[in-house]
Amino acid sequence: MTARVVEFWFEFASTYSYPAAMRVERVARAAGVALVWRPFLLGPIFATQGWNDSPFNLYPVKGAYMWRDLERICAREGLPLNLPPMRFPQNGLKAARLAILEQAWAPNFVRAVYTANFAERKGIADDVVLAEILTQVGADPAAALAAANAPANKERLKTQTDEAIARGIFGAPSFTVGGELFWGNDRLEDAIRWATR
Amino acid sequence: MTARVVEFWFEFASTYSYPAAMRVERVARAAGVALVWRPFLLGPIFATQGWNDSPFNLYPVKGAYMWRDLERICAREGLPLNLPPMRFPQNGLKAARLAILEQAWAPNFVRAVYTANFAERKGIADDVVLAEILTQVGADPAAALAAANAPANKERLKTQTDEAIARGIFGAPSFTVGGELFWGNDRLEDAIRWATR
Numbered sequence: 328m329t330a331r332v333v334e335f336w337f338e339f340a341s342t343y344s345y346p347a348a349m350r351v352e353r354v355a356r357a358a359g360v361a362l363v364w365r366p367f368l369l370g371p372i373f374a375t376q377g378w379n380d381s382p383f384n385l386y387p388v389k390g391a392y393m394w395r396d397l398e399r400i401c402a403r404e405g406l407p408l409n410l411p412p413m414r415f416p417q418n419g420l421k422a423a424r425l426a427i428l429e430q431a432w433a434p435n436f437v438r439a440v441y442t443a444n445f446a447e448r449k450g451i452a453d454d455v456v457l458a459e460i461l462t463q464v465g466a467d468p469a470a471a472l473a474a475a476n477a478p479a480n481k482e483r484l485k486t487q488t489d490e491a492i493a494r495g496i497f498g499a500p501s502f503t504v505g506g507e508l509f510w511g512n513d514r515l516e517d518a519i520r521w522a523t524r
Numbered sequence: 525m526t527a528r529v530v531e532f533w534f535e536f537a538s539t540y541s542y543p544a545a546m547r548v549e550r551v552a553r554a555a556g557v558a559l560v561w562r563p564f565l566l567g568p569i570f571a572t573q574g575w576n577d578s579p580f581n582l583y584p585v586k587g588a589y590m591w592r593d594l595e596r597i598c599a600r601e602g603l604p605l606n607l608p609p610m611r612f613p614q615n616g617l618k619a620a621r622l623a624i625l626e627q628a629w630a631p632n633f634v635r636a637v638y639t640a641n642f643a644e645r646k647g648i649a650d651d652v653v654l655a656e657i658l659t660q661v662g663a664d665p666a667a668a669l670a671a672a673n674a675p676a677n678k679e680r681l682k683t684q685t686d687e688a689i690a691r692g693i694f695g696a697p698s699f700t701v702g703g704e705l706f707w708g709n710d711r712l713e714d715a716i717r718w719a720t721r
Contacts, residue, residue, distance in 0.1 A: 376583055386573055388694045392707055399714070497585045510589060513710050517596070 333522050334363040334503045336491055337437070339419025339426075339451060340381065341369065341499035342393060345408075345441040346400050347512040348500070352434055354515055360522045364433060366423040367491040368484065369499055376497075381416045400512070407446035417444055418452040424475040425457065427484050435464040530719050531560040531700045533688055534634070536616025536623075536648060537578065538566065538696035539590060542605075542638040543597050544709040545697070549631055551712055557719045561630060563620040564688040565681065566696055573694075578613045597709070604643035614641055615649040621672040622654065624681050632661040 335351050337344040355362040373382070383390035394410055401408040422440045426433055439460045443449040449456045458468035474480060491501075495508055502509040502518035509518040532548050534541040552559040570579070580587035591607055598605040619637045623630055636657045640646040646653045655665035671677060688698075692705055699706040699715035706715040 386694065388692055392692060392694065392705060395705070396707070396711075495585055495589060497583070497589065508589060508592070510593070514593075 331359065331522050332361045332363060332504070333518050334365050336365045336367055336496055336499060336501040336503065338367060338369045338499040339422045339440055339444065340416035342383070342397050342415075342445070343400075343512040344500040345445045346397070346404055346406060347515060348437050348441050349406055350404065351500075351515060354519060358519045358523055360519055364426065364429075364437060365487060365491075366426040366437075366484065367488045367496070367499075368420065368423060371488055372492060372497055375492075384415070407442070409446055409448055412445055413448045413450055417450065420452070421454070421457060421475065422451050424480055424484055425461070425471055427480065427487065428471065428474055430466065430471070432461075432464040432466045436460060436466070439464060528556065528719050529558045529560060529701070530715050531562050533562045533564055533693055533696060533698040533700065535564060535566045535696040536619045536637055536641065537613035539580070539594050539612075539642070540597075540709040541697040542642045543594070543601055543603060544712060545634050545638050546603055547601065548697075548712060551716060555716045555720055557716055561623065561626075561634060562684060562688070563623040563634075563681065564685045564693070564696075565617065565620060568685055569689060569694060572689075581612070604639070606643055606645055609642055610645040610647055614647065617649070618651070618654060618672065619648050621677055621681055622658070622668055624677065624684065625668065625671055627663065627668070629658075629661040629663045633657060633663070636661060 333351075333355055335347070337348055352362060373379070378385055381390075383393050398408060398410065400406075419440075426437050426440070440451050440457075443456060443460060444451045451457070454472065458472070461468040461471050494503060494506075496503075496510075498510055500510075500512055500515075502515060504518055504521045507518075507521055509515075509521070530548075530552055532544070534545055549559055570576070575582060578587075580590050595605060595607065597603075616637075623634050623637070637648050637654075640653060640657060641648045648654070651669065655669070658665040658668050691700060691703075693700075693707075695707055697707075697709055697712075699712060701715055701718045704715075704718055706712075706718070
């Protein structure tokens with residue numbers, strides 16, 4: 328029996344997670360595949376590799392390529408992109424704690440945070456920016472921020488990051504279909520095919 | 525005026541260069557795009573990043589993913605793959621000096637070296653293995669090895685690696701179309717599309 332479920336692992340600081348987040352729901356729905364949104368943190372994973380910054384900053388030649396590649400991808404997808412972003416990488420901790428709440432507004436929230444970061448040059452660690460986005464997606468900002476900062480919710484994000492590590496995830500975006508791992512925006516279609524085999 | 529030329533930058537130690545090398549000529553020909561084979565060395569590029577080994581060995585979690593991803597790609601392409609290879613990475617210096625000779629047999633030679641490495645578990649730095657491959661592709665092994673080891677040819681490979689660095693290349697396989705760079709086997713179709721715009 329086929330699972331027909333794709334789990335989408337994303338991190339708000341991740342550039343390639345932006346085009347992935349904007350299209351994953353559409354692509355999954357068209358294939359009749361259920362989608363689970365899985366925010367996690369790359370910081371603890373990068374730290375185990377000895378990195379204290381984005382590899383795109385640590386390896387600037389690769390970074391320069393990534394920005395150009397992202398431009399091409401966004402142009403093809405018709406996605407707005409304004410470079411350079413306000414800063415890179417931004418701290419996505421608060422946004423991830425909000426995204427993991429699994430409210431009905433979460434997918435719209437995730438897309439709006441990526442848009443704020445990569446198209447609107449806003450600070451996604453800024454409570455004012457986050458509250459604006461929450462209002463925009465129909466959430467109660469005060470209630471959502473309180474829920475996000477509750478100890479159990481903080482712990483949930485840590486647990487989810489531990490689960491990412493246990494599953495062999497080392498970058499974002501990643502997709503899992505059962506025990507099968509796919510890394511990168513350009514592997515979304517492969518993950519969908521795997522789920523519908 | 526469109527160039528309609530794709531340059532294919534490959535390194536014999538590179539795993540994803542294997543499926544790329546096996547399909548690049550077919551894909552380019554189908555699109556009416558001219559193809560230039562560009563062997564180069566990743567070692568000097570990785571050294572500038574502080575790496576003295578393949579990143580897939582330095583970051584074993586990423587390495588484990590890569591081998592699984594390569595299995596899926598080769599299965600889809602109908603390419604033989606026998607893992608683990610004899611060793612990883614293999615030293616591709618001698619093979620690169622042969623591949624840069626630009627003889628008519630070079631494309632067949634390149635494909636045979638990748639097959640030896642990733643499907644046949646042979647040592648591609650071994651003169652006996654290289655001589656067998658040269659014979660198989662219709663070359664005179666003694667003459668080819670002598671030409672490969674001539675000082676001017678050694679220098680040519682160094683110059684080509686310097687050109688790769690100057691063009692912002694940081695990994696293999698890469699494709700260039702004029703000043704536009706594409707990195708990875710999964711960007712071949714993008715490069716072809718760029719050349720035919």
